[in-house]
Amino acid sequence: MKVVNIITFIVAFMLLISGIYGLNLGPFSIEGGQHQRSNQIGSYLCISCIGLSGTRVSHDLTDETLERLKKINYPVEIWVFTSDDCPTCPDAKAIIFNFTVENPNITYQEIRLETQPELFDTYSVSELPTTIFFNKDGVVLRKDNFVYKIIGIDRLQEKTIEAIEMVS
């Protein structure tokens, strides 16, 4: 029994150290150690993965949205925070892309976690996908002193058009 105890002890701490110092085991490898990786997973949560938001929405804009979109005559910039792991981020991107197609005043930019993680921190984005809005001066849209964020893809269309009208 003593031998088993000692072996488990050693194995447990070996695993811990290997996790911290990036000794990756397994068919696929990742950038950095599992230590950093787990930080990424924990900090920037794909909320559809946890089942907090729906996973299926249609990308087509409704007639009501189009009507309201046509009235917009000021430039609006939309940022979509995405990640490679996130299964619903492409949906969000597609919907926002449809907005830019319908109205040239609206532009969008994709912020990827893998390339620009510092922007996630500046806007304190911890969920994916997240959408935020800027006006022509590059000032972020705020509501009640907080950055106005649309999290997830549930009713993204309705929320986005409301936000665009709020930018003015």
Add this chain to the structure above:
Amino acid sequence: MGKIKKIRTLSQSISLVLINIGFLGIFVKHLTFPVFNCYACPWASIGCPIGLLQNFVMNGQVPTYVMGAMGSVFVVVGSAFCGWICPFGFFQDAIDFVKGIIKKNNKKTVRKRKINYKSIDLSLITRLIVLLTTLVLAFTFVDTIFCKLCPVGTIQAAFPYQITYGFSYNIWLAARIGILVLLLVMFFVISRFWCRYLCPIGALAGPSNKISLLKMYHNGNNCDGCNICKDVCPLDIDVMKDQNSSRCTRCADCIDKCPKGHLAFGLDIFGLVAVSPFKKKKPKVPEKKAVVTSSKGIPEVEKRLETEVSEQRRQDVSEEFKYEDKEKLVERPTYMGFKKGERVYVPYEEIKKIGIRPPKTSLSVLLKQYSEGRLGEDYNATEAFVDETVGEKLRDTPKTFPREEVDKKYFEKFRIPKRTELHSEHLKYLKNLDVYLDVKAIANSIDDIPAVLLAIVDGSDRIKFQYMNTREQSANWYYKDKLPSVYINEKYYNSLFSEDEIIYKIKLEKYMIENTSLVLDYKKCIGCNAQNCKKVCDIFNKIPPMEDGYSVYPLKEFDCTLCGKCLVECERGGISFIFGEKHIEDSNFSIETIKKNRELISSIDPKTFMLFLEKNKKHSNRALNYAIALSYLSHGKLSYQLIDISINEELALKRNISAVPCFWISNKIQVSGMISESSILAFVRKISKWKE
């Protein structure tokens, strides 16, 4: 709530805050502990190990970091995180607490049934199944399926998100709420249901109990098998059989509740075991210390009295042997606006009826008078009750003054101070006392004598009271470790100086004197030259000598106090005492061996034992004589209490008494049946722990 449980609750609540300290902007999500806390919670500061495991497995990696982080905790403390830190465990404990409140109203105590049939412990298997399915689902569907159904996620993440970002329905939400409701119901039915059957972290934590450094130990030597540990265990573990069960959450409720303190945590460092000592819970009574003298009378090392024995005795004597007629005496009539039942001083009128004089002089002077024998005369003198002062007082007061108020003022002055604060019933009892009693008080000064004792002594003229200064030579015989010490009929009674206690002792003594008789056996008494009996006691001068046969004298008739001096001092064994009036000849009776151990018996500590006897029986009489001899030889420190078993059956039935006569202190320390001198000495050895 026990002490450990309080600490545990504190630890759980602090860790709940620390784990979810994100509201201060502190996030350390690369850290993970084996606790069940959703990392999607907006305030969660650490990562969820199961969520991370799924993520790593889903991305095709061996989750070395998470396994290492969890394993390194498990190998050290086992599943202690489950019981002491895990927020979901805390949640379930809270539900148990609510359940306890509801149950308390219905039932008092619930003892768990003893399961006779062999039941297979499925809890670990179900937990492992949950863990494996979680990982397999994550790997096959490349999705965190478990997180979508997780009840912690529902509480910590789904509800906050739904509230802040508006309600949005999806199928997972319905499923997870359904699961949460189901679980909540199960928590109310089975405590810690999640930890027991479903927790995937517990699947790894449970087996680690067997190999971790922290282990629970049980000292089985003195275990009674009360199985309280099993009853209090929220996870229904048979703690006696398996202290390091794979189901255990290390909540330490069993350690908390074990009445003997036989369970403890210990560190098992690869065979080197360091266990915290099995501490017995100390009784709340302050420990008695006694100087045990050697046989030469020189005080030796201070030794603690055995707590168990003294505690038991304390319980028995104080609870069962309380003054029997107490219930009748609690209430007393109202006097002049005093509340009923309140302890009031006896008014002048009533004292006059009873015949006690209000003291006009100070207590010390009175006591002096008493010792000189002058005070007794005053009782019957009419002068003491002359209303001179009353008349003057009344004359001085204006006539318009209402009569009642005058009375009140007058009586307030004349209320008797402390020393006559007696029940009127007690006073009547003392007034009618027809037995001669001898009370001695040994103290450093007169003022140290308890006032209640003085009041009682004042109450009857059949009580002979004697005050002894500790420096006096005659006081050397008496026990002086606890001053003031009070002797009633040469027996040390110092337990409590309350009115009821002393009266009760007096009643005991009275019963003793009324029911015992002195026997002079003239076959043995040959009118020796020594005449020890006559030197010791005046009584023997009154008794006319006979030539042959025996004579029985009931003690009540010639004011004997049953001190036992004569019994011990007579060298020929001519004097003995009997319980009852009928003399039964006992040729083998002698107390020589007890007398030989005189010095050793005198070094004993004060104790009271019960003596269960039958009237007019040979062995009972013998036991009584031994008791009297013991009491005298121990300088009155061993006092005894006679119980006629034919009258007081209940008292005997309560105790495990095998035979009569019986010397009884506790169930462990008793001598019963045909009592010999050697068994008496063994009894003395037991109670004093005295060694040769």
